[in-house]
Amino acid sequence: xxxxxxxxxxxxxxxxxxxxxxxxxxxxxxxxxxxxxxxxxxxxxxxxxxxxxxxxxxxxxxxxxxxxxxxxxxxxxxxxxxxxxxxxxxxxxxxxxxxxxxxxxxxxxxxxxx
Amino acid sequence: xxxxxxxxxxxxxxxxxxxxxxxxxxxxxxxxxxxxxxxxxxxxxxxxxxxxxxxxxxxxxxxxxxxxxxxxxxxxxxxxxxxxxxxxxxxxxxxxxxxxxxxxxxxxxxxxxx
Numbered sequence: 001x002x003x004x005x006x007x008x009x010x011x012x013x014x015x016x017x018x019x020x021x022x023x024x025x026x027x028x029x030x031x032x033x034x035x036x037x038x039x040x041x042x043x044x045x046x047x048x049x050x051x052x053x054x055x056x057x058x059x060x061x062x063x064x065x066x067x068x069x070x071x072x073x074x075x076x077x078x079x080x081x082x083x084x085x086x087x088x089x090x091x092x093x094x095x096x097x098x099x100x101x102x103x104x105x106x107x108x109x110x111x112x113x114x
Numbered sequence: 115x116x117x118x119x120x121x122x123x124x125x126x127x128x129x130x131x132x133x134x135x136x137x138x139x140x141x142x143x144x145x146x147x148x149x150x151x152x153x154x155x156x157x158x159x160x161x162x163x164x165x166x167x168x169x170x171x172x173x174x175x176x177x178x179x180x181x182x183x184x185x186x187x188x189x190x191x192x193x194x195x196x197x198x199x200x201x202x203x204x205x206x207x208x209x210x211x212x213x214x215x216x217x218x219x220x221x222x223x224x225x226x227x228x
Contacts, residue, residue, distance in 0.1 A: 033215065033216070035218075040220075040221070040223075041220055041221065042118075042120075042205050042218035042219050042220045042221045043159075043205070043218045044218075045215040045216070045217070048215055056214075056215060058215075091159070093159075099147070099209070099211070100147040100164070100166065100209060102149060102161045102164055103161075103216055104161075105158050105159040105160070106158060107157070107158045108158070
């Protein structure tokens with residue numbers, strides 16, 4: 001179990017630029033989640049996948065956000081035309097598909113939009 | 115829709131003492147899972163304890179135990195013999211269905227005084 005890994009750890013970008021984050025889940029985990037966390041707040045759900053299928057998307061996920069999980073392995077989260085309000089920690093987590101299985105989180109990618 | 119409420123933003127405990135962190139939730143489901151997660155400063159979120167709603171017995175993991183009151187929709191975490199390493203943000207979370215997301219509360223910051 002190598003854990004959930006996210007890349008990069010930090011990203012600083014200028015407003016209007018596009019950014020892409022990557023998440024590698026624990027290999028035997030079918031489910032993969034993206035959450036956003038701002039300072040001092042709890043994680044807010046963005047989207048999740050079971051294998052390659054994107055099963056749910058939050059209304060927080062505007063059309064500037066897109067997530068993919070090709071072949072049901074790693075996942076990418078892209079933010080187009082970034083805005084200062086996108087500055088946050090983006091957390092990825094994975095779990096087994098069994099209901100009630102705990103989520104295993106990565107270290108997150110901290111995005112700063114200047 | 116489900117909600118998780120953590121009304122205490124901060125708490126402090128003396129080392130070796132016991133502290134209880136409160137959480138209430140709301141869901142129309144009769145079966146669900148509840149979790150407490152710990153997020154140390156600048157470190158990844160890890161699972162502390164899990165409770166299945168249909169089990170009346172309160173979950174226990176070493177120094178961590180819960181007081182689960184289903185009728186009151188209350189799920190508090192008790193930390194016994196507090197240690198300096200327990201200092202972190204603690205999040206209560208709810209998982210209601212096989213194909214649903216994990217919903218988090220806003221968290222509580224616990225500090226431990228030496």
